Amino acid sequence: MFLAQRRLCFLDSRAKFLKTIYSSKILGLPTSAKMSLKIINAKRIEGLDSNVWTEFTKLAADPSVVNLGQGLPDISPPIYVKEKLSEIAAIDSLNQYTRGFGHPSLVKALACLYEKFYQNQINPNKEILVTVGAYGSLFNAIEGLIDEGDEVIIIMPFYDCYEPMVRMAGATPVFIPLRSKPVDGKKWSSSDWTLDPQELASKFNSKTKAIILNTPHNPIGKVYSKEELQIIADLCIKYDTLCISDEVYEWLVYTGNKHLKIATFPGMWERTITIGSAGKTFSVTGWKLGWSIGPNHLIKHLQTVQQNTIYTCATPLQEALAQAFWIDIKRMDDPECYFNSLPKELEVKRDRMIHLLESLGLKPIVPDGGYFIIADVSLLDADLSDMKDSNEPYDYKFVKWMTKNKKLSAIPVSAFCNAETKLQFEKFVRFCFIKKDSTLDAAEEIIKAWTRQKS
Amino acid sequence: MAKRLPARRLDGIDHNPWVEFGKMASEYDVVNLGQGFPDFPPPDFAVQAFQLALSGDFMLNQYTRAFGYPPLTKILASFFGKLLEQEIDPLKNVLVTVGAYGALFTAFQALVDEGDEVIIIEPFFDCYEPMTLMAGGHPVFVTLKPSPTGDGELDSAGNWRLDPTELASKFTSRTKALILNTPNNPLGKVFSKAELELVASLCQQHDVICISDEVYQWLVYDGHQHVSIASLPGMWERTLTIGSAGKSFSATGWKVGWALGPDSLMKHLRTVQQNSVYHCPTQGQAAVAQSFQHEQLHFGQPSSYFVQLPQAMWRSRDHMVRSLQSVGLRPVVPQGSYFLIADISDFKSKMPDLPGDVDEPYDKRFVKWMIRNKGLAGIPVSIFYSRPHQKHFDHYVRFCFVKDESTLQALDEKLQKWKDELRP
Numbered sequence: 001m002f003l004a005q006r007r008l009c010f011l012d013s014r015a016k017f018l019k020t021i022y023s024s025k026i027l028g029l030p031t032s033a034k035m036s037l038k039i040i041n042a043k044r045i046e047g048l049d050s051n052v053w054t055e056f057t058k059l060a061a062d063p064s065v066v067n068l069g070q071g072l073p074d075i076s077p078p079i080y081v082k083e084k085l086s087e088i089a090a091i092d093s094l095n096q097y098t099r100g101f102g103h104p105s106l107v108k109a110l111a112c113l114y115e116k117f118y119q120n121q122i123n124p125n126k127e128i129l130v131t132v133g134a135y136g137s138l139f140n141a142i143e144g145l146i147d148e149g150d151e152v153i154i155i156m157p158f159y160d161c162y163e164p165m166v167r168m169a170g171a172t173p174v175f176i177p178l179r180s181k182p183v184d185g186k187k188w189s190s191s192d193w194t195l196d197p198q199e200l201a202s203k204f205n206s207k208t209k210a211i212i213l214n215t216p217h218n219p220i221g222k223v224y225s226k227e228e229l230q231i232i233a234d235l236c237i238k239y240d241t242l243c244i245s246d247e248v249y250e251w252l253v254y255t256g257n258k259h260l261k262i263a264t265f266p267g268m269w270e271r272t273i274t275i276g277s278a279g280k281t282f283s284v285t286g287w288k289l290g291w292s293i294g295p296n297h298l299i300k301h302l303q304t305v306q307q308n309t310i311y312t313c314a315t316p317l318q319e320a321l322a323q324a325f326w327i328d329i330k331r332m333d334d335p336e337c338y339f340n341s342l343p344k345e346l347e348v349k350r351d352r353m354i355h356l357l358e359s360l361g362l363k364p365i366v367p368d369g370g371y372f373i374i375a376d377v378s379l380l381d382a383d384l385s386d387m388k389d390s391n392e393p394y395d396y397k398f399v400k401w402m403t404k405n406k407k408l409s410a411i412p413v414s415a416f417c418n419a420e421t422k423l424q425f426e427k428f429v430r431f432c433f434i435k436k437d438s439t440l441d442a443a444e445e446i447i448k449a450w451t452r453q454k455s
Numbered sequence: 456m457a458k459r460l461p462a463r464r465l466d467g468i469d470h471n472p473w474v475e476f477g478k479m480a481s482e483y484d485v486v487n488l489g490q491g492f493p494d495f496p497p498p499d500f501a502v503q504a505f506q507l508a509l510s511g512d513f514m515l516n517q518y519t520r521a522f523g524y525p526p527l528t529k530i531l532a533s534f535f536g537k538l539l540e541q542e543i544d545p546l547k548n549v550l551v552t553v554g555a556y557g558a559l560f561t562a563f564q565a566l567v568d569e570g571d572e573v574i575i576i577e578p579f580f581d582c583y584e585p586m587t588l589m590a591g592g593h594p595v596f597v598t599l600k601p602s603p604t605g606d607g608e609l610d611s612a613g614n615w616r617l618d619p620t621e622l623a624s625k626f627t628s629r630t631k632a633l634i635l636n637t638p639n640n641p642l643g644k645v646f647s648k649a650e651l652e653l654v655a656s657l658c659q660q661h662d663v664i665c666i667s668d669e670v671y672q673w674l675v676y677d678g679h680q681h682v683s684i685a686s687l688p689g690m691w692e693r694t695l696t697i698g699s700a701g702k703s704f705s706a707t708g709w710k711v712g713w714a715l716g717p718d719s720l721m722k723h724l725r726t727v728q729q730n731s732v733y734h735c736p737t738q739g740q741a742a743v744a745q746s747f748q749h750e751q752l753h754f755g756q757p758s759s760y761f762v763q764l765p766q767a768m769w770r771s772r773d774h775m776v777r778s779l780q781s782v783g784l785r786p787v788v789p790q791g792s793y794f795l796i797a798d799i800s801d802f803k804s805k806m807p808d809l810p811g812d813v814d815e816p817y818d819k820r821f822v823k824w825m826i827r828n829k830g831l832a833g834i835p836v837s838i839f840y841s842r843p844h845q846k847h848f849d850h851y852v853r854f855c856f857v858k859d860e861s862t863l864q865a866l867d868e869k870l871q872k873w874k875d876e877l878r879p
Contacts, residue, residue, distance in 0.1 A: 041723040042568040042590065049726040054521070072517045082516070085738075086509045092496040096708045097701075100473075132553055132732040139731045147462040164730045169462065209458065240458055279518075286517045286737035301461035304469040308585045309560045310553040314736055315708030316505075 048164040052415035059400065060409035066442045069399075069409040071218070071371060073283040073434040078338050080327055081282050085320035094316045101303050102130030102291070103318035109325040110276075110291055116332070117261055120269060126296040129303055130313050134248045134277035134290035137302070138165055138212075140309070141244050141273045141292060144301035146171045150209035155195065157416035157425055159218050159246065166212075174203050175418050178220065180365075187354075189366045190222040197231050204235050210242035211235075213262060216249040219374050219416055219430040221367020223257045233265040242298070243268065248277035248290070251339045253369040254347045263294070270295050273302070278321050282338060283434070287317045346371055346433065352440060353433040356447050361454070364431075371434040374413055378427040380454075393426035402429075408446045468585035472838040479823065480832040486865045488854040489832040491640070491793045495859045497706040498760050504745035505709075508738040515737050522725055523551030523713070524740035530747040535715055539686045539696070547718040550725060551735050555670045555699035555712035558724075560586055561731070562666050562695050562714060565723035567592040571631035576617065578796075578839035578848065580640045580668065596841045597625045599642065601787075609776070610787040610798065612644040613679075619653055626657055632664040633657075635684060638671040641796050641839050641853040643789020645679045648687075655687045664720065665690065670699035670712075673761040674857075675791040676769040685715070692717045695724075700743040702793070704760065705857075709739040768793075768856065774863050775856040782873045784852070796836050796851040803850050816849035825852070830869045 053070065060067040067074075076082070088094055101107070107124035115122050122128065131137040138161060146152060148170030154162050156177040166173045178193040213232060215224040224232075236243050243262055250259045263272035273294040279285035292302050306312075331337045335344070350367065357364040357375050364375035377398050387397040395412030403409045413428035433440070461469075473490065480487045487494075496502065508515055522528070528545035536543040543549065552558040559582065567573060569591035575583050577598040587594045599615040635654060637646040646654075658665050665684055672681045685694040695716040701707035714724055753759040775795065776786045785798040803817050811820035818835035826832050836851035856863070 041726070042564065042566055042571075044568075045565060045723060045726045045730070048730055049722070051729045054729070057520075070518070074514065074517075076513045077516050082509065082513065086506065089502070089505050089509055094708060095497050095502075095706045096492040096494075097490065098708060132736075133734070135733045136731070144461050144465060147459070147464075161730065161733070168730050242458075284516045286515060286519060286734075288732070288734055288736040298460065300469075301465060304461065304465050307471050308468055308582065308589050310557045310710070310732070311582075312710065313553070314710045314739055317736060317739075 044168050044170065048168060052160055052411065056399065056409070056411055059403050062403075062407075064407055065403055066408050066439060066446060068431040068433070068435065068439075068443060069411045071432050071434070072285045073371075074439055075283060075434065075436045077283045078324075081284060081320070081324045081338075084323040085316065088316045088320045088323070091316075091319075094319050096315065097312055098315040098318060100307055100312040101125065102128055102313075103315060103322065105322040106130055106318045106325075109322045109329065110293070113325060113329050114293055118264055118269070122293060123296070127293060127299055129292045129299055129306060130318060131290045131292060131302075131306070132310060132313055133279060133285075133288040134246065134275045135161060136288075136310070137273075137275040137290045137292040138162070138244070138246065140302040140305040141275070142166060142169050142171075143309075144305040145242060145273075145298065146209055149207070151205070151207045152209060153200075153203050153211040153241075154418075155211075155213070156418065156421060157219055157413055158212070159214055160416055162212050163418055171209065173418065174208070175421065176200055176203050177421060177424060178217075178222065187366050188363055190217070190220045190368045191225070193220050193222050193365070195228065195231070200231065201235060204239045204241065206239070208239050208241045210244050212244045212246065214246040215262075216247075216252060216259065216367075216369025218249070218370055219372045219411070219413055220365060221370040221372055221374075223253050223259060223368040224262075226260055229260055229262045229265060233262055233268050236271060237267045241271070243272040245272055245274045247274055248280040249370040250276065251281060252343050252346060252371060254343060254350065254367070257368040259369065270297075273298055282321070282324055283342070287321065289313060289317055289321055349433045349435070349440060353431060353443075356440075356444055357431070360447050360451055372430050372432050374428045374430045376427045377429045393422045395426050395429050399429060406446055406450060408443060464589050464591070466588075468588050472581065472835075476822065476826075476832065476834060479826050483826050483830065483832075485826055485830050485832040486862060486869050487832045488856070488858065488862075488866065489834050491855045491857070492701075492707040493705040493857045493859075494862055495705065497704050498763075500749045500760075501704045501706055501742065501746045504749070505706075505738070505742035507745060508741035511741075515741055517737065518734050519737040519740065521729055521734050522546070523549055523735070524737055524744060527551055527711075527740045527744035527747075530744050530751065531713055531715070534747055534751055535696070535698075539683055539691070539715070541686070541691050543715060544718070548715055548721055550714045550721055550728060551740055552712045552714060552728070553732055553735055554701060554707075554710040555668065555697050556582065557710075557732070557735075558695075558697045558712045558714040559583070559666070559668065561724045561727045562697070563587060563590045563592070564731070565727045566664055566720065567631055570629065572627060572629045574625050574630060574633040574663075575841075576633075576635065576639075577841060577844060578639075578641055578836060579634070580636055581838055583634050583636075584841065592631070593629075594841065595625050595627075595630070596844065597622050598844060599639075599644065609785070612639070612642045612787055612789045612791075612795075613647075615642055615644055615787075617650070617653075622653070623657055626661040626663065628661075630661055630663050632666055634666045634668065636668040637684075638669075638674060638681065638789075638791030640671070640792055641794045641834070641836055642787065643792045643795055645675050645681060645790040648680075648682050651682055651684045651687060655684055655690050658693060659689050663693070665694040666697065667694055668697050670697065670702040671792040672698065673703060674765050674768055674793065676765065676772060677790060679790045681791065692719070695720055700739075700746070704743070704746050705764065709742065711735065711739045711743045771856045771858065771863060775854060775866070778863070778867050778870055779854070782870050782877060786854075787851075793855050793857040794853050795856060796853050797833075798850060799852055800850045816845050818849045818852055822852055829873050831866070831873075 111124040278289040414422040532545040567590035700711035809820040
């Protein structure tokens with residue numbers, strides 16, 4: 001029925017089109033353009049046009065709203081990072097193109113830093129690629145390595161771009177949720193959210209090209225343990241599967257936790273792309289620099305994508321980043337090193353945020369890493385009756401209500417789920433705590449008033 | 456890993472000619488006229504704009520709006536709105552990208568589908584073909600052909616034309632897009648209004664999208680006018696106009712570009728953007744916005760960079776045209792862009808057997824020989840042609856003249872030495 005309609009529409013438009021051409025020719029008038037049939041998008045982007053951030057960033061743009069939604073710091077980057085960029089911007093040659101796969105001094109610094117964590121040396125030219133943010137690395141990895149018909153395992157909730165990127169590559173996402181078992185008498189922690197090993201094994205088959213891992217995890221804040229990573233590694237090796245490991249929050253782990261790189265597990269270097277982010281490392285999300293590290297037989301394909309997409313990343317930013325890295329590489333054991341000082345600073349903010357959410361009667365999940373906290377907001381039993389659009393999941397409505405009525409914004413966690421499983425997480429909302437004290441103070445005021453209103 | 460790597464969309468597009476020549480140019484002591492970037496700094500006001508972006512609000516270190524930093528999309532909309540005589544909405548009709556390269560990629564991915572045909576005019580900026588292939592498209596080539604020049608006369612880029620009948624024959628019901636580049640890289644041709652009208656009428660007749668790469672739009676010489684095809688009747692609704700801050704402000708390393716077009720097309724580019732890079736770096740965009748403010752204030756006046764730069768490059772072009780002739784290279788005088796191509800046929804007849812692979816085009820072998828023996832780097836023009844046509848156009852080398860006076864003097868020194876070596 002639908003096909004027939006489309007065919008009729010096509011024929012109808014074609015007839016109109018021909019009629020226009022014919023009459024224009026007779027009158028000697030230029031053919032005027034009209035709504036054409038061919039100006040339609042490529043199939044690869046079909047259904048990928050909606051995006052949670054566009055909607056919610058707009059909502060939170062109101063300056064009177066305390067924005068705990070989008071994951072960007074409102075704290076200043078470290079002074080030396082800003083200073084380096086200023087110095088570098090004055091150097092003439094750094095205003096022109098640099099090496100496409102990564103500015104030489106930057107790939108060198110990255111190799112030097114990450115070699116400390118891997119058993120092997122890292123070749124800066126063959127085993128590293130600098131990209132437009134970690135987002136760009138994800139894109140290059142997926143476009144370079146994932147084909148139509150492949151399956152890619154995505155762990156839910158997931159950073160929202162994984163699904164559309166996999167679909168854009170013509171592949172099928174296969175989802176597996178993290179499941180939680182809150183323990184009575186103990187604070188609900190991100191480590192309580194785990195993958196069922198049997199369930200995970202059932203998702204792998206001969207078509208599984210890759211699994212996307214995110215540790216520390218956005219939005220839950222889970223830091224995968226050695227045992228958990230071993231289970232994933234064993235399956236990757238058994239099924240000859242790639243691992244795309246999104247480790248942008250690698251430095252942001254809190255007391256009692258350690259970030260582990262799956263690429264360092266036996267048999268994993270040759271099948272893993274490890275992704276990092278300058279934005280998250282140095283609190284400079286607007287620099288949009290990220291990197292992929294892996295064996296040359298994988299990285300070379302990401303490099304091919306790079307030379308056919310953006311070719312090269314901005315030069316002055318890469319040089320400044322290299323210099324910032326050198327400063328901190330030299331003092332990795334020093335508490336002043338940003339890789340150490342930032343998580344310390346954030347742990348305090350995390351604890352403050354947990355306390356605030358608890359005071360509101362919520363049960364937040366204490367993150368072991370990252371800079372987000374999720375909490376089940378249905379306990380608040382907010383009156384959302386005035387929110388239109390009843391098709392939206394609960395958390396979407398809640399966030400819109402909270403932004404409008406409480407001037408506090410957050411992000412609905414069902415945005416990090418696929419269409420079929422949105423309901424599993426629709427009671428959860430994500431709060432970002434990499435915010436300056438005054439922002440958290442303002443959030444505290446709102447929450448205190450809200451608490452008073454409830455009692 | 457036993458599984459097939461890479462993804463099939465990378466088939467045939469992994470080779471990168473630039474890597475080879477870039478490497479060679481850095482290994483030898485050469486005057487590098489190969490890759491297209493200025494070896495002089497951006498204008499002061501642009502450098503200051505960047506400094507301002509870095510020392511101002513520290514929140515410029517964080518994400519901005521994904522489709523473009525608002526002050527930048529605003530100024531691009533007003534600046535190009537005037538030029539194209541079109542109402543341009545900063546939110547719906549402007550997308551900021553990672554260089555013009557990023558805009559091209561985004562356009563191809565958004566609009567070119569498996570089996571779609573894309574008409575590419577040869578010689579072409581080399582990424583058009585692999586980008587078409589990566590999108591599953593089928594490139595259809597049509598060649599600019601030079602008419603014979605009189606004895607002793609220099610060839611001109613304007614002399615290279617499309618045959619209208621041949622061009623029309625390239626359009627089929629599968630043609631999705633035509634990619635136009637004016638001023639053209641590597642030839643330096645500036646398409647005339649009449650030539651654009653021909654392209655426009657065919658695009659409209661066949662309902663084809665025009666992707667217009669206009670990165671060198673300010674760099675026109677000899678009084679030639681750059682015309683944006685989007686400004687012709689009936690074309691705005693089917694054209695994407697691509698520009699570059701790198702080329703506009705001599706700051707190629709900032710990697711800020713843009714696409715302008717109707718919302719019906721732009722919305723699809725936005726979908727690709729949000730699923731590929733999502734945001735572009737904020738501070739570079741702030742610097743470009745500020746730089747455009749400067750240009751808007753000075754537009755059309757002698758103090759405008761878009762007036763000063765082409766005037767200065769016109770002189771550089773003339774200098775290079777004169778100099779190259781002294782050793783028997785025969786430049787094709789460009790009407791615009793950063794580049795000229797020089798005919799090396801005389802060398803091909805005098806030294807046909809330069810070292811190289813058996814199927815390596817002559818111009819590639821010549822460039823390698825020139826780098827090794829004459830201390831001069833250029834780019835073989837055959838890389839800007841489709842594989843089957845390379846053997847017909849293997850007798851040109853591309854040189855970039857957007858260089859500092861000292862570089863042109865160094866060029867003269869190398870050429871003098873070369874000339875001395877030519878004497879029997």
